[in-house]
Amino acid sequence: MLDIKWIRDDPAALDRARARRGLPPVADRIVRLDTERREVQTRLQELQAARNTASKEIGAAMKAGDKDRAEALKAQVAQAKDEIQAAEERERALAADLLGELETQPNIPDDDVPDGRDEADNVEIRKVGDPRRFDFQVRDHVALGEGLGGMDFETAARLSGSRFVVLKGALARMERALAQFMLDLHTGEHGYTEVVPPYLVRDDAAYGTGQLPKFSEDLFRTTNDFWLIPTAEMPLTNLVRDSILEAADLPLRFTADTPCFRSEAGAAGKDTRGMIRQHQFRKVEMVSLVQPEQSAAELQRMLGCAETVLQRLDLPYRVVMLCSGDMGASARKTYDIEVWLPGQDRYREISSCSNCGDFQARRMAARYRPEPEARHTAFLHSLNGSGLAVGRTLIAILENYQDADGGVAVPAALQPYMGGLQRLAPAGG
Known part of the structure; x- marks a missing residue:
């Protein structure tokens, strides 16, 4: 399997290597999947952090007797839970698609390997x-x-x-x-x-x-x-x-x-x-x-x-x-x-x-x-x-x-x- 970091840093190198094997380009799709997955992961971390913060504040609001704020925070946590679940499902789907691309990529030919078809x-x-x-x-x-x-x-x-x-x-x-x-x-x-x-x-x-x-x-x-x-x-x-x-x-x-x-x-x-x-x-x-x-x-x-x-x-x-x-x-x-x-x-x-x-x-x-x-x-x-x-x-x-x-x-x-x-x-x- 190829290193996703290498592909991310130099996608053109992957397509050049594939071309040497007579295969069409694929780097753009892999990079798009990788980028979207990383964006979803970042969003997921933000949602989880916001949920955790809100959960802590619920207790403080209840202790202070601010029931309205506590209810608003509970609604916020519930909404975050739904968004987190959707983000997790999306991240799993993107991860599976990315893995599916990576695990079917052939190895990169050495520089001194002669180019040819068969x-x-x-x-x-x-x-x-x-x-x-x-x-x-x-x-x-x-x-x-x-x-x-x-x-x-x-x-x-x-x-x-x-x-x-x-x-x-x-x-x-x-x-x-x-x-x-x-x-x-x-x-x-x-x-x-x-x-x-x-x-x-x-x-x-x-x-x-x-x-x-x-x-x-x-x-x-x-x-x-x-x-x-x-x-x-x-x-x-x-x-x-x-x-x-x-x-x-x-x-x-x-x-x-x-x-x-x-x-x-x-x-x-x-x-x-x-x-x-x-x-x-x-x-x-x-x-x-x-x-x-x-x-x-x-x-x-x-x-x-x-x-x-x-x-x-x-x-x-x-x-x-x-x-x-x-x-x-x-x-x-x-x-x-x-x-x-x-x-x-x-x-x-x-x-x-x-x-x-x-x-x-x-x-x-x-x-x-x-x-x-x-x-x-x-x-x-x-x-x-x-x-x-x-x-x-x-x-x-x-x-x-x-x-x-x-x-x-x-x-x-x-x-x-x-x-x-x-x-x-x-x-x-």
Whole structure:
């Protein structure tokens, strides 16, 4: 959520930021609501003060035997009571309207974020590794997975419908191995604390990270009003909700391997084949909570942690900075890592690392004390990143490590997690 004082002081800055995201101006309406609310609050304070003064004077008038004055004061108090009630109702309505505007505003893009409308305007930062050249007809992950006897979309469709998969045997083990490999790397070398969070959360957790109220259609909701997490970012970031931390305890870095659930609203017709875009998938998430002056460097650090996973697996990839129109609403700066998929002959997103600044912290009331025992507190900065999307990493291994007969070599870094297995042989091979 944005700071209303910042909007009040520089409304044009809000509209400029919205324009960078391709959104229409809204600052005038927000300022009008804020101004009227503050005027009503001032009037309310005046009415309450006048009522209190009159109430005290009633007793004095009665004591002095001035019944006429006492009756006049009583009428004044009654009128003030009606006016106070009307003012309170108006203030509540204005506050609700103002909050409704503020909680749907996206974050302000950093100055160095490139302007643009969509992914076509994203800027490539670097490429790492050279895509492998094949001397045979390349298969995609669906053909490879089914040929290995470990990827079953037909059964999954009978169980749950489209955008689900059943993994079996060596592929099920590889997915588990990948998650363990990523967690060991992030906890053992990158300083993250492993967490097993709830997979169901309440409204305030979804609100805190910015999914509610604007993006509820992207989530799955249970009949008893829980939300299935679309990413572990949601519970991990909310670990500090309604907290005041000490500067000495920062940064906090958390990681988790969880299932993720997304309705994929608006994705009709996109990536309908295979495991690229599913309703349920597995992801290792990284979350950092830091002091404001640390967040820019922390984003680069987090990006490096995610890249290390791909480097250890020897998978070619590229890093792009998202343009202003392609960033998520909570982010002020985002890097995507895109892995090379031979089966699609292009790079596809496998990680997204974002600095959210104090946007989520304001929604969560997550603060810290800059100095020990200080009365003054400030909002934390929060960051999140995939480290990595496990299913897409599995896809990348299948397609990049495939052999001519449909077998798949196991990356050296993953072999200890696969019981020393060096190759997945095609079914019947």
